[in-house]
Amino acid sequence: MTGKKKNNNDFFSKVYDVTCLIPYGRVTSYGAIARYLGTGRSARMVGWALNICHNNPEFIPAHRVVNRKGLLTGKRHFGNSSTMQQLLESEGLIVEDDCVLNFREKFWDPSAELQ
């Protein structure tokens, strides 16, 4: 490795990795991911990482990541403002008023599930 480029162990890559581990039909929050990564207070960074997830050739189910309220705060960053909601609905989730219904029930905590 001649390049000094960012390694796969970067914070961003970790975010991508965890995000890819979100089960189908489940959702998690930025804070939960941040907490799992050990930087519980950098929830904003998680959103930032997903913002540039386009740099990652792998598909990142970023639509499964919402804020602690279950609100689709990142829908604006998808092609269409309704893309994120459509993706979630296609997975069996119910989204109303940009909010995931039964969010608590569908919530997937990496810290608890992945241990």
Next chain:
DNA sequence: ATTCTGACAGCAA
């Protein structure tokens, strides 16, 4: 090198 931003979360009034 410094400054600002950003798809949040927690706390204060």
Next chain:
DNA sequence: TTTGCTGCCAGAA
């Protein structure tokens, strides 16, 4: 009670 403000961390300009 709701609304809004700050704090956090890391990257980009």
